[in-house]
Amino acid sequence: MWEKKNNTLQLGDDPCVTWALRALDARLEIARWFKSVGHIDSAGILSLIEAEREVSDRWRRAILRISTKDYTQMHGQEAVDDRLFANLGCDAGWHHPLWRPIPTEQMQAGAALPFDSDSLRVVYLGHGLAQCPDAAADTLLSEIHRAMAPGGQLRIVVRDFQLAFDAYRAGWREQFLNVTDFAPIDAGQTVGQLFLSTFAEGLAGKVTDDDLARRFSEGTPVAVADDLCAEARQGEAAIRAEACNWYTFEKLERMVRRAGFGDVRRSYFGQSRAFVLQDTSFFDIPLSEVSVFVDAVKPFAGGA
Numbered sequence: 146m147w148e149k150k151n152n153t154l155q156l157g158d159d160p161c162v163t164w165a166l167r168a169l170d171a172r173l174e175i176a177r178w179f180k181s182v183g184h185i186d187s188a189g190i191l192s193l194i195e196a197e198r199e200v201s202d203r204w205r206r207a208i209l210r211i212s213t214k215d216y217t218q219m220h221g222q223e224a225v226d227d228r229l230f231a232n233l234g235c236d237a238g239w240h241h242p243l244w245r246p247i248p249t250e251q252m253q254a255g256a257a258l259p260f261d262s263d264s265l266r267v268v269y270l271g272h273g274l275a276q277c278p279d280a281a282a283d284t285l286l287s288e289i290h291r292a293m294a295p296g297g298q299l300r301i302v303v304r305d306f307q308l309a310f311d312a313y314r315a316g317w318r319e320q321f322l323n324v325t326d327f328a329p330i331d332a333g334q335t336v337g338q339l340f341l342s343t344f345a346e347g348l349a350g351k352v353t354d355d356d357l358a359r360r361f362s363e364g365t366p367v368a369v370a371d372d373l374c375a376e377a378r379q380g381e382a383a384i385r386a387e388a389c390n391w392y393t394f395e396k397l398e399r400m401v402r403r404a405g406f407g408d409v410r411r412s413y414f415g416q417s418r419a420f421v422l423q424d425t426s427f428f429d430i431p432l433s434e435v436s437v438f439v440d441a442v443k444p445f446a447g448g449a
Contacts, residue, residue, distance in 0.1 A: 211424040216243055219420060220266045229266045230421070231258075232428075233289070234273020241427055249273030260292035267419045268293060269428055270301045272436075275344070275388045278378060279400075282390070286404035295445040298419035299406060302429055304343055305437035306391035310366050313340035326431030344370060344391040345377035352376075397439045406441035413438055 217225050224230070230244045237248045247258065268289050274282060289299060312320035313336055321339035322331055329339065337354040345352075352373070360369045370391045377389045398409045412418070414433045415425045418440045422428045429438070 211421055213243065216421055224266045227264075229264055229294075230268075231260065231265050231292075232269045232271070233258075233285070234271045234276075244269075244427075249276055258288045258292050262291050263294045265289075265293045266297050267421060268297065268299045269422060270299065270303075271428075272303055272432065274301065274303045275390050275392070278374070278390060283400060283403065286400055286406075290405045290443055293443045295443055297443045298417075298422075299401070299441045299443070300412070300417050300419060300422050300428075301397055301401070301439040301441075302436050303392045303397075304388070304432055304435055305393060306344055306366075306370060307393045307437075308435050309340055309343045310370075313337065320435065324432050324434055341373070342388065344388050345373040346388040347377040348373060392437060394437050394439060397437065401439065401441045405443070407444045408440075408442040410440050411438065412440045418442075 213225065216230075220229070225243060228243055228245050230241075231247060232239060232241070232244050233247045234249045235246045237250075239246050239248075245260075270285075270289070274285075277285060293299065308320070312318075316336055318336040318339060321336070321343070322328055329342065334342075334349075335354050337357045338349050341352060341357060342349040360372070363369075364372075374390050394411050401409050410418070414429050414436075415423055416438075417423055417428070425433075429436075
C-alpha cells in the first residue's frame with residue numbers, strides 16, 4: 146500500500162490510508178523541525194521528538210489495518226458513500242475521509258445533531274464529553290440515540306474519575322504527568338491541583354489543597370465532585386474551564402441506558418466491538434492509560 150522512496154511516502158489509492166499517512170508525515174516533519182531549532186522547553190514537544198520512531202512505526206502498522214474495503218464489508222456501500230460514521234467532541238482539525246467530525250464547540254451548543262434519524266452506523270464520543278454538564282450530556286446522548294440506526298454502535302472514551310481519585314488519595318502525582326498525549330507540563334503542581342484539573346479545570350489554582358482535602362473528608366467523592374464541577378462552571382472559573390464534569394463506568398452506564406441504549410459493556414483500549422474503531426491511529430486516543438471505555442448498542446424495535 147505504501148513504500149518509502151527518497152524520504153517521501155508513495156500513497157496508495159485508498160483514502161483512509163492516504164489521509165492517515167499524510168497526517169503522519171506532517172507530524173514527523175513538525176518533530177524534525179523542532180529538533181533542528183535547538184532551544185526547546187516544552188515537555189510535550191520533547192516527548193514528540195523522543196517518540197518519533199515509535200510513533201512512526203505504530204501509526205504505519207495501525208493505519209493499514211482498516212481500509213475503505215473493510216468499512217464497506219462491515220457496514221455496506223451506502224454507509225461508506227454517505228459517511229454514516231460520526232466522531233463527536235473531536236478537535237477541530239481531526240479528519241477521516243469516511244467520518245463526519247463534530248467539534249466539541251458544536252456539540253456543546255445543545256442543538257440537534259445534523260443527521261437524519263436512524264441513520265448513523267457508528268458513533269464515537271470522546272473527551273469533549275468532559276466539557277458538558279450532566280444535562281447537556283443527557284441531551285447529547287438522546288440525540289445520538291435518535292440519529293443512530295437500530296443496531297448501531299456507540300463508543301464513549303473519557304477520563305476515568307475513579308482512577309484519578311485513587312491516584313490523588315495515594316499521592317501518586319506521576320499518574321497525571323505520565324500519559325501518552327496531552328500531559329500537563331510539570332511546573333511543580335501538587336497532586337491535588339493536577340487531580341482538580343482533570344474534572345474541574347477552572348478551579349485549579351483557586352481551591353487550595355487543604356480545602357480540597359477537607360471537602361473530600363467531609364463528603365462522598367461523587368457529591369464533592371458534583372459540587373466542584375458546578376463551581377467550575379460559574380463566574381470567572383468558567384471562562385477558562387475545559388474539563389467541568391466527571392465520569393466513571395457506572396455513571397456512564399446509567400446515562401447511556403437512560404438515553405435508550407442497551408448491551409452496555411466496559412471495554413478497553415483498542416478493543417471496541419465496532420471493529421472500525423479498533424484503528425487506534427484515529428480512535429481511543431489521547432489519554433488512553435487513564436480513560437474509561439464504554440460500548441453500547443441501539444436496540445432494534447422490541448429489543449432489550
